[in-house]
Amino acid sequence: MKISESTVEMLSKQVNAEFYASYLYFSMSIWADRENLPGLAKWMELQAKEELEHAERLHKYITERGGSTILAPIDLPPGEFASALEVMEAAYEHELMVTDNFTRMTATALEEQDFATVSALRWFIDEQVEEEAQTSHWVDRLRLAGERKGALLMIDNQLAQRQEA
Numbered sequence: 213m214k215i216s217e218s219t220v221e222m223l224s225k226q227v228n229a230e231f232y233a234s235y236l237y238f239s240m241s242i243w244a245d246r247e248n249l250p251g252l253a254k255w256m257e258l259q260a261k262e263e264l265e266h267a268e269r270l271h272k273y274i275t276e277r278g279g280s281t282i283l284a285p286i287d288l289p290p291g292e293f294a295s296a297l298e299v300m301e302a303a304y305e306h307e308l309m310v311t312d313n314f315t316r317m318t319a320t321a322l323e324e325q326d327f328a329t330v331s332a333l334r335w336f337i338d339e340q341v342e343e344e345a346q347t348s349h350w351v352d353r354l355r356l357a358g359e360r361k362g363a364l365l366m367i368d369n370q371l372a373q374r375q376e377a
């Protein structure tokens with residue numbers, strides 16, 4: 213069964229949100245580079261790439277169901293942050309909002325008995341558990357470091373260990 217136009221619109225909004233997330237993390241990566249935090253810069257760059265893959269995955273699903281993804285302008289993310297902690301807190305907050313989006317989309321798809329979309333969204337619901345856990349882990353670490361520069365550099369080295377998925 214072909215996907216409904218309202219579902220295409222709903223999923224297309226999320227395609228835009230994934231591009232925005234990518235842009236946000238790219239902006240955080242640029243900031244971290246400027247602040248001499250190469251580990252955080254690398255971590256955010258990889259995160260930005262993952263978000264592009266999410267957009268691609270949604271687009272592929274829309275296409276497979278006979279729909280056509282609707283594009284919209286991508287908002288400009290913030291470029292200035294007070295600290296690495298503030299960056300990671302903003303990333304965590306953003307992930308919570310994205311989780312909320314997927315929860316609401318799943319509820320709508322269930323209402324419309326579009327179980328193929330429910331199934332496609334399930335992957336994202338699972339992914340969000342991981343994304344929230346990771347960002348909240350780094351928030352906790354950065355809070356522990358507080359104002360100690362040595363601890364911050366240690367965490368930056370740990371962030372640099374992240375590998376491409």
Ligand SMILES: [Fe+2]
Nearest residue numbers: 230233263266
């Ligand atoms: Fe995402």
Ligand SMILES: [Fe+2]
Nearest residue numbers: 233263307343
């Ligand atoms: Fe994400």
